[in-house]
Amino acid sequence: MERQRRIPEATVARLPVYLRTLLDVQADGVTTISSERLAELAGVNAAKVRKDLSYLGSFGTRGVGYDVDHLLVQMSRELGLTRDWPVAIVGVGNLGAALANYGGFGDRGFPVAALIDADPTKVGTIFGGHTIRHLDDLPALVDELGIAIGIIATPAVGAQEVADRLVAAGVKSILNFAPAVVTVPEQATLRKVDLALELQVLSFYGQRDSIGLALREELGVAAAAKNSGA
Amino acid sequence: MERQRRIPEATVARLPVYLRTLLDVQADGVTTISSERLAELAGVNAAKVRKDLSYLGSFGTRGVGYDVDHLLVQMSRELGLTRDWPVAIVGVGNLGAALANYGGFGDRGFPVAALIDADPTKVGTIFGGHTIRHLDDLPALVDELGIAIGIIATPAVGAQEVADRLVAAGVKSILNFAPAVVTVPEQATLRKVDLALELQVLSFYGQRDSIGLALREELGVAAAAKNSGA
DNA sequence: CCGACCTTGTTCTCTTGTTCACAAAGTGCC
């Protein structure tokens, strides 16, 4: 009974949200949950939840709902969370240091295995229990420590080179925090976290609001008259 | 000549990328740029660039390209970057502290105006030039400092309450770093930065790779045979 | 002043993602 193993990208991005939600309710002793309830807690539409979960393979029971434990097992397996994914943080500046200290990593299968920098004055120093290694050591580190994910926390200017080196060393999953456009070959996966972008998007929608409600109602001229006339 | 002022969400999210790219080329002395070149630098499709820019109002010149300076002005205006958007960081723990120290904020119109925490032992202490204020002072701070954007950097458990309080105090733009589902009323805008989610998505695609190329070609059984037989 | 060339702006088509609506399937009361 081979399932259609094609999980849409949008669904993949929601699975972690369901996972987190399920862990929460599991901690509260809940053993069964309906798509309706899960949707409410995850902040999405119930139909979407059902369709998303159906990609994992019909684990619900009609008339009852989903077994929380079972769903968690299946979801963890699908997301690849049954193993550890050692992470290397490249760039131990402000951001990199914060990430290294941030507990949230090791918690659930993403141990920080290496800190890497290109600055000779930083290399060799110890930070958060790790000796900072040089970028040139990357291939060796990947072999030794099984680095599976690279986090780019360098300034924008070095980001693409770091990405290239990570890929060359065999790291196929990259998370980019640098405010720069980075591209990777198709065989690799790149995700980005872009603070400036998020703030600017907020700025855009915030401005829309502060211009005044009238303008949003596309009464351009009327709104201007009202404002200057008041 | 009133333009259709309806900019798609996906476009809004790309404008900051174009903006950054344009600033880069402007610094190199480039005065004119084609959609082709801009697309290459921004890592997107040229047709998409043209369509996105057309929402701003046809500022290109056929046969030539776009005037970099002019485009930057229009884009900044559209994104609301002609004014400052004072930011309040709520939650001065590991992450909040890192964000407060991170220079990238004040740079371009998003000055950190206040640090806020609910922990009485932190309130009153000075961090990075700011006296940490109590969450209860939020309404006053919004009035005094014109806080326009709230950044949630608390543990998951407090996130929703902080969001509610921000909205109640009149802050309509929120950026959530807490690993929790947070919802806001329609009048407000919420964006999220979710580290765990990004890592888990990488894990998903990483696992797909390590299972073996053959499996990806949906030859389920054949792939298993090949692997065990080799 | 004309024609070859270039690049934008936009239309059309295709793909992806969302939502509705309902049949299928299971539960539990009586």
Add this chain to the structure above:
DNA sequence: GGCACTTTGTGAACAAGAGAACAAGGTCGG
């Protein structure tokens, strides 16, 4: 065991976004 009730899984309609293709419009050399 049957019936009313609940909830899933999915087909189909709908919306949003991506990309190809091309006409319109403008430049520049001669």
